[in-house]
Amino acid sequence: MSSTVRFLHHPTSQPCRAVHQFMLEVEIPFEDEVVDLIEGDNEQQSFKDQYNPTGQVPILCDGDFVVWESSAIAFYLNEKFAAPDNWFGATMQQRANIQQYLHWHSTFLRRGAGAFFYTHFAECIWGKHDYSREIAKGRYTLDESMVLLEAWLTKSKYLCGDEISFADLLGYHEFVSHVAGAILSDADWQKYPRVRQWFDTITARPHSKAVSEMIMQVGAMRQAGTLIPMNRKTSLAKGTEITPGIPY
């Protein structure tokens, strides 16, 4: 084990930004290594063998120890650097509530990323095609998720209590991408005022802007119609694709 960990990531990635912001908030020392997802460096077999068989980021290396999956990384860092209790919970119930959110997140709100990916990045990888079914699937999951978040936020200021936790950062960075890509209109936000307030509260935190800077720039470019040439071959948002024959 080492005192400085290596953080392999890409700033356009939602789960990477959540871990990045967590490390900045908790003042964890780390070496920053950007993996070129645009060129598809993560698609190389050597990358998968060395770091993560799924070829995804974020990844954390602590000496010879390698861990991937954003929540597992943040959990590890939380233990290693004895972060304040708010991030992963002080009591058994708080810890369970945070874990509940993190598990729910991977199968719901995270899947909503398809709305952003197929609107803005799919064309950069595979060219101009009709991605409307994939976008609709992402939108559907995003809307369903927002209904649940709105209800949760009637109970507390943050997703898992009155203090911020890693659950909030993970959820927040999904919305940052949707804002960057103008996926949600003003009318959409008006339906979910508590989600909006929660989003604004986290946006006001000291590190939110810096961590989100690149995706905001990329979103602005895509909204202006500028293509970002990508040499990668596969989806950046695996798991959000349409499976033929499966209704959504």
Ligand SMILES: N[C@@H](CCC(=O)N[C@@H](CS)C(=O)NCC(=O)O)C(=O)O
């Ligand atoms: N469940 C994973 C999701 C990670 C993920 O979706 N990473 C994307 C970037 S946002 C990625 O590396 N995509 C590249 C690829 O799949 O080739 C986590 O939370 O860490």
